[in-house]
Amino acid sequence: MPDTQTPEPLLTSLAHGGGCGCKLAPNVLADILSEMPLALGSSDLIVDAATSDDAAVYRVNETTALVATTDFFTPIVDDPHTFGRIAATNALSDVFAMGARPIFSLAIVGMPIGKISNETIRAILAGGQSVAETAGAPIAGGHSIDAAEPIYGLVALGLVHPDKLLLNSGARAGDVLILGKPLGVGIYSAALKRGIIEDADYAEMIASTTRLNTPGTDLAGMAGVHAATDVTGFGLLGHLSEMCRGAGLTGVVEADRVPVFDGARRLAEAGVKTGASGRNWDSVRTSVTVQRPLSAPELDILCDPQTSGGLLVSCSAEAAESVLATFERHGHTGAAVIGRMETGVSGVTVV
Structure with missing residues (x-):
């Protein structure tokens, strides 16, 4: 075990990337899976x-x-307890994005034994357990290994009526697009790793990444709600591209309407970004049309990898007010209409 006289290394110093920013780039993943049956x-x-x-x-x-x-x-x-909370919130988000109600979960644990203490590992697990229990999905077991980097997450299970599923492919032409949380978590995490994040910005990041996407369960079966996904490691443009590909439609993003954390925007304008934002752009640039000049910081924000990001909902214009009210009721005060779905070539247009 670590020498008790020597401070433990910071958790982020033990990882080459952090949060959903360490996901494989979409184009790399597509190439790896290119010869495997997906259906x-x-x-x-x-x-x-x-x-x-x-x-x-x-x-x-x-x-x-x-x-x-x-x-x-x-x-x-x-902070180990906070890391556990964020990882569990993020894992459960996919259940909510399908419109389901979580029922239980399993823990995935990889820890560098000898580099961090058992106490630190217990705190990570306790953080995850606290979120899972709040979501109604207690951790019933799991699997652990000795790993080079700290890794934590969940297998999450939920139930939903088959007719009320929220798919990422169900968007319809004429729908409006609603984003449930502001962008900028990846930029905040990059600033944290560089030791330049302000206390208020850190608190904002934690509040967002530990806020469960519970609106998804209520949106399931709501009249006029046609599709949903959660925005995570591939960024807004990446996950909207998947939604457009599934529906065979064009997603129009009004860049000025996209909610962004003020601190993240400020940091982006100062040149702070993650390596994943560039990889995300390289993966979608052939399917994205930019109809107005975008600054480098604006593009980085649209491609910023979100950890435990917000739901992206495609709904009829008539349902938009009810959808926004649902987000508000669940404490997602930053939800906003950011664009629309149109007929046309599958892809994204930024205006």
Whole structure:
């Protein structure tokens, strides 16, 4: 175990990346999976990997479907309890993005034994457990390994009526796009790693990344709500591109209407960004049309990898007020209309 006289290393110093910023770039992942079957052809497996949705879904019977997903990553913050909370919130987000109600979860744990103490590891697990219990998905078990970097996350399971599933492919032409949380978490995490984040900005980052995407459950089955996904490691443009590809539509983003944390915007204008934002742009640039000049910081924000980011909802214009009210009721005060879905070539247009 570590020498008790020597301070433990900071959690973020033990990881080459942090949070969802350490995800494989979309184009790299696509190449790796290019020779693997994504559509599995099972009649009861009603959502598989073919549409890059947030979770797999298995039909149990006519009224019940099981939603299954997993998510884990390396530390985005140094406080172990907070790291656990963020990782659990992020993993459960995929269940909410499908419109489901979480029921239980399993822990995924990889820790560098000998570099951090058992006490630190216990704090990570306790943070995750506290969020899982709040969400109604207690951690019932899991698996652990001795790893070179700290890794934590969950397998998350939920239930939903098959007719109320929120898919990322169900958007319709004429829908408006609503984003549930402001962008900028990746920029904040980069500033944290460089030791230049301000206390107020750190508090804002933690509040956002530990806020469960519970509006998703209420949005399921709501009239006029057609599609949803959560914005995480691929950034807004990456996850909206997946939504557009699934629906065969063009997503129009009004850049000036996209909510962004003030501190993150300030940091972006000072040149702070993650390495993942550039990789995200390289992955989507052929399917994104930019109709007005975007500064480098503006583009970085639109491609900024979000950890435990907000839901992106496609709904009819008539339902928009109800959707925004649902977000507000769940404490997501930063939700905003950011654009629309139109007929046209599958892809994203930024105006």
